Amino acid sequence: MTTITHLQARDIRFPTSRQLDGSDAMNAAPDYSATYVTLTTDADDAHQGHGLTFTIGRGNDVCVKGVEALASRIVGRDLEAITADMGTFWRDLTSGDSQLRWLGPEKGVMHLAAAAIVNAVWDLWAKREGKPVWKLLADMSPEQLVQCLDFRFVTDALTPQEAIALLKRKEAGKGEREAHMRAEGYPGYTTSAGWLGYSEDKMRRLAREALAEGWTHFKQKVGGNLEEDRQRARILRDEIGWDRELMMDANQMWDVDEAIANMRDLAEFDPLWIEEPTSPDDILGHAEIRRRLDPMGVATGEHCHNRVMFKQLLQADAIDYCQIDAARLGGLNEVILVLLMAAKFDVPVCPHGGGVGLCEYTQHISLFDYIAVSGSLDGRILEYVDHLHEHFVDPVRIERGRYQVPEAPGYSITMHDDSLERHRYPEGEAWHAASNEN
Amino acid sequence: MTTITHLQARDIRFPTSRQLDGSDAMNAAPDYSATYVTLTTDADDAHQGHGLTFTIGRGNDVCVKGVEALASRIVGRDLEAITADMGTFWRDLTSGDSQLRWLGPEKGVMHLAAAAIVNAVWDLWAKREGKPVWKLLADMSPEQLVQCLDFRFVTDALTPQEAIALLKRKEAGKGEREAHMRAEGYPGYTTSAGWLGYSEDKMRRLAREALAEGWTHFKQKVGGNLEEDRQRARILRDEIGWDRELMMDANQMWDVDEAIANMRDLAEFDPLWIEEPTSPDDILGHAEIRRRLDPMGVATGEHCHNRVMFKQLLQADAIDYCQIDAARLGGLNEVILVLLMAAKFDVPVCPHGGGVGLCEYTQHISLFDYIAVSGSLDGRILEYVDHLHEHFVDPVRIERGRYQVPEAPGYSITMHDDSLERHRYPEGEAWHAASNEN
Known part of the structure; x- marks a missing residue:
């Protein structure tokens, strides 16, 4: 048994708006940012799970808060139990807390927050298996893959049986x-x-x-x-x-x-x-x-x-x-x-x-x-x-x-x-000079 | 000129889950809650604008954080300028900050947060006019009403001209x-x-x-x-x-x-x-x-x-x-x-x-x-x-x-x-006894 003992959520921002990198008609001055999640376990292998959700600056702190609201649904849980039934874990994280579900459902800040956590679990799982994520997936059987999925609200378009057949x-x-x-x-x-x-x-x-x-x-x-x-x-x-x-x-x-x-x-x-x-x-x-x-x-x-x-x-x-x-x-x-x-x-x-x-x-x-x-x-x-x-x-x-x-x-x-240290918002070095313009 | 000088956002929760009031198949144990916004101005009339967004408990703090992220788009602004062109104000609040817009757009926590602020503006406007909101609206001309609206993304179904005709x-x-x-x-x-x-x-x-x-x-x-x-x-x-x-x-x-x-x-x-x-x-x-x-x-x-x-x-x-x-x-x-x-x-x-x-x-x-x-x-x-x-x-x-x-x-x-004082979460009296169960 491997227990997830800690979740850290960090507000990481890059001051990209200074060069207009990523500038488009709707998003005039983005500061590419990440709600960055790190999962730690009690295993001896020292692997951590990393996941991020991309935002473009202001509001990244709201996403961090969203991750913190979800943390209790994963911290303290057994990693092997999660990876053995990822579909159930996923539904539990995104919809299992009916009070949090009200804020979406499955959209906006809370869904962005859930994504960072979910991807960190995949990163951790793949590191422990010694494989890149694409290879972890490619090596799974159709049945194992389908067990990772939550078909709620899509069975009129695709059933688990059809997915296995595909x-x-x-x-x-x-x-x-x-x-x-x-x-x-x-x-x-x-x-x-x-x-x-x-x-x-x-x-x-x-x-x-x-x-x-x-x-x-x-x-x-x-x-x-x-x-x-x-x-x-x-x-x-x-x-x-x-x-x-x-x-x-x-x-x-x-x-x-x-x-x-x-x-x-x-x-x-x-x-x-x-x-x-x-x-x-x-x-x-x-x-x-x-x-x-x-x-x-x-x-x-x-x-x-x-x-x-x-x-x-x-x-x-x-x-x-x-x-x-x-x-x-x-x-x-x-x-x-x-x-x-x-x-x-x-x-x-x-x-x-x-x-x-x-x-x-x-x-x-x-x-x-x-x-x-x-x-x-x-x-x-x-x-x-x-x-x-x-x-x-x-x-x-x-x-x-x-x-x-x-x-x-x-x-x-x-x-x-x-990089994480320098771009922590607002305290990181990258933001010292910029704090007045942003 | 009347300046909006302050926005307060409070996390208000009622422990309704204890009686299963409001319980349904998806929302098993809601604690009816409000992200409660109060707008204060520098006018002599002492009117405040009140608005709330309804949630069902956990995550109400994330909504409060969302309101705080939006506050700078209204605090310091002139109330009469806002009410003279509510459509522009509304678009600015919900989409004007492209960095915050990325978190939706117009959905989830940030849209819930915007709603509390928008409704507080209407409350304040109506109080200053000495009318209930329904009457403030009913007394407006079609043109005035339509000026309050943002038709972006719906003109294929309804144009401003059609709205005036209706x-x-x-x-x-x-x-x-x-x-x-x-x-x-x-x-x-x-x-x-x-x-x-x-x-x-x-x-x-x-x-x-x-x-x-x-x-x-x-x-x-x-x-x-x-x-x-x-x-x-x-x-x-x-x-x-x-x-x-x-x-x-x-x-x-x-x-x-x-x-x-x-x-x-x-x-x-x-x-x-x-x-x-x-x-x-x-x-x-x-x-x-x-x-x-x-x-x-x-x-x-x-x-x-x-x-x-x-x-x-x-x-x-x-x-x-x-x-x-x-x-x-x-x-x-x-x-x-x-x-x-x-x-x-x-x-x-x-x-x-x-x-x-x-x-x-x-x-x-x-x-x-x-x-x-x-x-x-x-x-x-x-x-x-x-x-x-x-x-x-x-x-x-x-x-x-x-x-x-x-x-x-x-x-x-x-x-x-x-009521606000007693139901502030988590420090209000209503939550003292319940803090361990919730």
Whole structure:
């Protein structure tokens, strides 16, 4: 028996708004931040579980408070009992306290908070098994995987039996696909050149650098001034040509009819998809936008808060690309359930990567999806944003536009101690000079 | 110029779980609680604005933290400037800080927190005008009302111009309907007898008392053991007969197919509606349940977190009754917008009342709806729960099953100072004895 003896929740923030890294029409000045959870056990092996939820600055302290409200549901519990029945643990953490459930259910601060804890459990489990998370998952039987999931509210779209059947369908080629990934890596795309706050010179320079690095898919932010959006699309097409893919991301700036009108205008730049054209809650709105912009692709999901919402996006034929966020969904268990639903509805999953630690998480998710769930790379491309990786013990490695397979045990989300120390908010050194501006 | 000089947020909790008041299948042991906001100004008139968000216990401190995160968006501002353009104020509070918006958007803890602040502004405004909130609203012109609203993300269902036209349509009979309400009150229904934790004897006694008091609509909780649900329906039908209405409330316990199967079983008790049959996020699920249970009514909304979700419930023909919550939506501005959309789609609004302070709020909403928006009582019935009204300075008054029109200035949500003092969590007297059990 291994008891989880302690949960620590830290408010970690990076002052990214000073450079306008990550700036888009909705999120003008983000300070990439993490509600950072560390789980400690009484085992002799000294392994700790690390998990984080990404936020963009103010309010990260509210998330920390949310984690603290949930801590009593995990501290004192037996780790092996949890991992033996992760589905039950997950439901207990996200909905087991009916008083806390009232604050959602399964959305907003409390669900973000739950995600950090859930992912820390996966990190701890994988470290103790000596495997990276993607490999821990890929080695499970369909029945073991399904036992990790909570099908509440989605059985009209996917039952546990169907999920097992989906996984069995892909069991045969798992070894081959794993070897393929180790040899070639998982294809990525970059948003680095396309943020709103950048000058034309900076855009061109970053686009050229990205081309030289081997990237083939490029994303730009839209949703500000339409003429400026056009101008930035022109610059990017000018740099990347027409054989490479350009994606556009509106970050929820538009109403439904506005999204349709603006994207008809931007259609001449042949975007592969329009991402977050409107409110992330608007399932029927996305369906309408997709129908009227056909054949342009519609993508959303980084703000889609739970499996019930993704279920409906799939049922309503609202999306061409499913962009889960590793810690807005309630951690890996809920992510896996969405991977399975997306596979059933034949919609590719292209996880959200714009944040701190998100690329570290999502490489595990997309590898697992390819090896064991969808078995396909068609239409799949994993977002890469080149920010803040230096703070991680086991950062993502990119070669020629492809994620290289992580081999270190865990979920790759452990930060260096000194990074954590320097970026504690508000007392860390990184915030000393900035305290008056922020 | 009147400056808002101070915002106080208090964690107020009532130990209702000791009596199982408010117990249902999902919410087994709630401690009715309030994130209680008080706004102070520099005016000589000594008016304060009071607003609360309802929660059911643990996590109320997280909401208080959420209010504190929003405080800087209102403290120091000019009240007249806010009330002159409430729509802009509302958008600024709920979405103006892009870093905080990331935690939702417009859902969960941060939206609950915003609601308490928004409602406190309305309370303060109405007190300074010397009017109850319903009257403040009813006296506004259509243009003034529409200026209070944020139509972002709903213009595909309702434009400001359509909203003005809807309000103009009902301008003629406003005086008459106001007089009607003062003479007769607004029709209510009671859940008092139907909570899950009660014995048969207690149910029968409470049902008889309610009948004697003149109630004609009764609600019971379902979603636990189906045979027990049937047994409690039998008891209630036995007491109230078949000419009065029985409603059922599953509090989100079922998956879609399960809801349909169980309600087909319970259909013999002729429920007027099934409330919250499944996840509050499942718009398409509610539509499917409604289609397959036709002609039984489907009701939901107390956990519907914003106008975008209500828009879709209406667009998808998912509900027969729209049950807004006065403080889960982002306060009165967003409630008014939902009233207008419901009027356009011809769906009656029957607000949620099971909580502390909710009946005090909703009487204003339903009176305004009748006088100025829908102009109708058809299918409209306002929930009444007989708990904790004694803590309010201006509590609801019920006569023969009808809400009597509140005449005191404000939103009726101001609590007695000694109630606030005794129920502060965890330091208040009400919690001294209970601190070990809770």
